[in-house]
Amino acid sequence: MQTAVNKEAYHELLPQMLCRHGLITGATGSGKTVSIKVLAESFSELGIPVFLQDVKGDLSGFIEKGVASVKFKEHLERVGVGEPDYQTYPTVFWDVFGELGHPMRTTISEMGPLMMSRLLKLNDTQMGIVYTVFKVADDQKLLLLDLKDFVALLDYVSANRKELITDYGMITMQSVAAIKRKLLMYEQDGLACLFGEPALDMADLMKCDHGKKGTIHVLNAKELSHNPSTYSGFLLWMLSELYEQLEEVGELELPKMVFFFDEAHLIFNQAPPYLLEKIEQVIKLIRSKGVAIFFVTQSPADVPDEVLSQLGNRIQHVLRAYTPKEQKAVRVAADSFRANPKFDTATIITQLGVGEALISFLDKAGVPKPVERVWMMPPKSKIGSSDEASILSNMKNDRIGSKYDSAVDRESAFELLKNRIVQKETEALEMTRSNKHQSKTRKRRTDTPMDKMLKSAATAIGSQIGRTIIRGIMGSLSKR
Template sequence: MAKTTATATAAPISGDTDKQIFIGKGEQPAWLTLALGNRHGLVTGATGTGKTVSLQVMAEGFARAGVPVFASDIKGDLSGIAEVGEGKDFILKRAQEMGLTFQPDQFSTVFWDVFGEQGHPVRATVSEMGPLLLARLLDLNDVQEGVLNVAFRVADENGLTLLDMKDLRSLLDAIVPKAVKKDEFDPLAEIRASASSFGNVSKATVGTIQRQLLVLENQGGEKFFGEPALELKDFIRTDRDGRGMVNILVADKLMASPRLYATFLLWLLSELFEELPEVGDLPKPKLVFFFDEAHLLFNDAPKALMDKIEQVVRLIRSKGVGVYFVTQNPIDVPDRVLAQLGNRVQHALRAFTPRDQKAVAAAAETFRANPKLDTAKAITELGKGEALVSFLEGNGTPSIVERVMVRPPVARIGPITPDERKAIINASPVKGKYDTAVDSESAYEILQKRIAGTAATPADAGQANGGGGGFLGTLGGIIGSIFGTGTRRGRLTTGQVIARSVTRTVTNKVVGGIVANVGKQIGGSLGSTIGREIVRGTLGGIMKR
C-alpha cells in the first residue's frame, strides 16, 4: 500500500533514535531501548485513560525501527495505524508542548480474523493445538482431558491426521468401546483396542467432550481449525521500506468467546517459541507481540498451565520476541509472570472502593521508587494521555518511575472505515494464501473408509502416507530410534510444511541437516509430519512429559 516515509521527530530531545523509541516526556524524556525490547512489558490503566494510544505509539516506534508487530485489536481503535494521521488541534498542541514536529505517517498493516470476516483467516490444525490447550479451550476436567490425550495418542499410533473438528469428532466416536457379537466384524476394532490399552474410555466421558465441541462450534470456533494453517513467517516480515509490518488480529467478535481468544494467543506464543531459533540478545527484537485483555490468559488457568506460561514468557525473549501484556491493573497478571515484564506504562486507576485502593497500592509497588514522586497518589491523579513509565536501562535494571505525557501517534487515532479496510486487505502481501479453506483427506475420511470396508490395511496406509517404506520410512526409523517413538502425527500437504516441522530447535541439533535436505528434495503432497511427531508444540509437548 502507498504510504509516506516521513516520521515525527523529537528535535530538541537528545538520544539515538536508531536505538530508542521516544514514548513521552515529563521532567525527563522517556525512551524505550530497542535492544531491551525483548525483555517484555506491561501497559495498564482503567478504561478510557489512554492505553490504546500508548500501545499505538509503541507499535509505531517498533515498526519504524524495522521490527514486525503483532497486536490484538479488541475495539477496532488500533486499526487507524494503517492510515495517515490527522493534525487535529489537540494533537498539534500536545506535540508542540513536547517539542515535537508533527509529521503524519501510516504503517503497512495486515489484518487477521479467526472468522475470516474483517481480515485474512487464521487457522491451526487440531494436531498443532495439542491436547493441553484444547482441553483448556473446551474447559475439560482431569478425566475428560485424560480421554482427550488418549484420542491424540491413538491418532499417532494409527496414522490418523487431526486437521479439523470433524476429524476429532470422528476419532472420539471411534475410541468408544463397542459390544460386538461373536461373528460380527468391527472395522474399528484396532482403534478401540488401541484406546483401551490406555485405560477405560467411557461413552459418557466422550459424550461430554463432544458436547463441549458443539458449544465451541456454535461460537464459530470450528473456523479456526483446518487448513491452510498459519505460517508464522507471514507475521515476521518488513515492507519495501524496511519498516516492520503491523499485524492486527481483529478481535471484537472473538472477544465474545474469551476462552477461544486467550487460547488462540497462547497457542500463537507457544508456536513462536517452538519454531523460532535461539538468537540471544539482538540490537532490536525480531517480533513484538501485544496481548490486549491479558487477564483472560490467566483466568482459571490450572497450575500446570501457569507454569508453562511462565516458562514461555521467560524463555521466548531468547528467540528475539518481546511480549507486552495490556490490561487494566497489574494485579491481573500473576506475580511470577509480572516479574518478567521489565518495561512498564501505567495509566490512571480509580480508587473509589477499598478494593480499588488496594489495587492502586499494589500497582505502585511494582515500580522502582522515585523519591520525588508519590507513586500511589500519582496513579489516581493521572490525566488522559498521562502515564507513569519505567523502562529498562542499559544494564537491564528498571529506571525510576517518571510521570510523563505520552507523545501523540503519527498515524490515525481511531478505527478505519470498512472501505479502507477492504482496500488494505486486497493489497495485502498474503492475499489469497489463506482465504480459501482446504479439506484434505484426514482422520474423518480414513475412518469413514474403514467403516465402509474400503480402507487400506494399516501397513498399506503407512506406505501410502509416506511413512512405511523407501527413504522416508528409513528416516522415520532413524528419528524413532533417536527420540524413542516411531509413531507419526499426520501427513504433510506441502514441502513447506516439512521445512516448518523439521527445522525446529531440537531437530536442528540432531538431524537438522538430514531433514532439511529431505524437505528440499521431496516437496509436494506427502505422508507424515515428521517434525510434529518430534515436537507437537512447546506447551503441549512439555506437558505430556
C-alpha cells in the first residue's frame, strides 16, 4: 500500500500492521486532511471500511473523480510521480442533525452513565445521580431512549428518593435540578436529536460495496465539533460499542475497519483520570477485535503518553515553533520517531512544505522504521468538498436512508411511567367512588410503599405530563 514517496523509494504502510494504530499530526494547513484522504482511499481499495469525520467540510469529495488542474500537475512534477488513476469511492454520509447526511443516533441506555455524564460535563456528585438513574432503569426494565425518558426518570427518582435511599443511596433534589438544567441547555443547543431510534447499528459501518471496495463513512462534524464534549463523547461511545460488539479475532492480515478520530485533542482535554484509563484500555484491546484507530491532531503532545505508546504508525506534517510551548511540542514530536542519521528530525519538522511529512511505519516484525522525509501520494478522488446536490443524490442511492431517515418513538420509560401513574390515579378515583357506598366505620385501606412511590411521581415527571394526566382523569381531551 504505497502511501508516500521520496527520491530513494516508495514507502508502504503494511496492511497487517494497521491494527497497531496510527497518528497523523501537523499544524493547521499542513496537509493532514489530504493524508487522511489518501489513507482512506487506500484502505477502501483493500476492501476495508473506513469511518472518519469531516470537521472542516472538505472531505466529501470521495464521490467525485479527481481533476488534473495546473496546480495539481505542478505538484505531481515536483513530487516525481505520474497522474493517479482518478476514481470515486463508495461513500455514506452521516449527520447527527440529519442535514447533509443520514441521522446518526444512539439511545440514552446505550450511551451509558459514564459517557452521558461526559456529554453533560457533570461533576462527581451529579455523575453519581446519573448512575443511580441508570440502575433504577435497569432494575425496573425501563428503556431510556431519548431525553424525555431521561428527564422522566430523573423526576421519578427525585420524587421517590426517600423510598429509594436504602437500595440506591442518597439522592439530593439540588443535584437532580442541576442535571436537568444541563439537559435543558443541551436541548436548546439542538443536540436532543442525538438520542432516539433507530439507533446506529455498527454492522452498517462494516460493509463493502459490490465492487469489493470498503465503504467510506463520512460524519459531517462541522457543527457537532462546536460542542467538544458531545463530539468526543459520541465518538468514544462508537469505539466502545465496536469493542463490545465485535468478536476476538487476534492478528489479521487486514483489519475489519479503520476508525479515524479527527481533532483527537478534544478527547483528552480535561478528561478525568478514570476516563483516560478506560480510553487507554479500549485502545489497547480493540486491536484484537480487528479495528485500527488513527488519531489526528496538531501535535503528539496532545495525546497522553500511555495512548501515544500504542500508536505504531506515524505521519508528521510541519509544526510551527514561534513560542516556547510550540518549541517544546516540536521536541516531543521529534523524540517520538526512531532517529535517522541523515538529518536532524527536530529541525526538519519546522521546514516541511505543504504535503510533505516525516513518516515512520512499522515493519513486518512490528518494529518502527527510521523516520523518513517524504511527499504524501496524491489522492485519486476530488480534493475538497462536493456540492450539496451531489451529496443529497448520493444519499438517495446508498440504501441506508430507508433504515435511518425516519425517527421512531416507541414505548419507553416516559410512556411506561405515565401509564403507571394514570393507572394508579384511576384506581384511586374508583376507590373513592366505591367508598361513598360503604360504611363510614369501615377502615380505609393503607397504601403500600409502592403505591406511595407511584402516586408521588404523578406530580414529578414534568408539568406537561402532569397536566395531560389530570385532564385525562377529569374527562377532558388530553393533549399530546
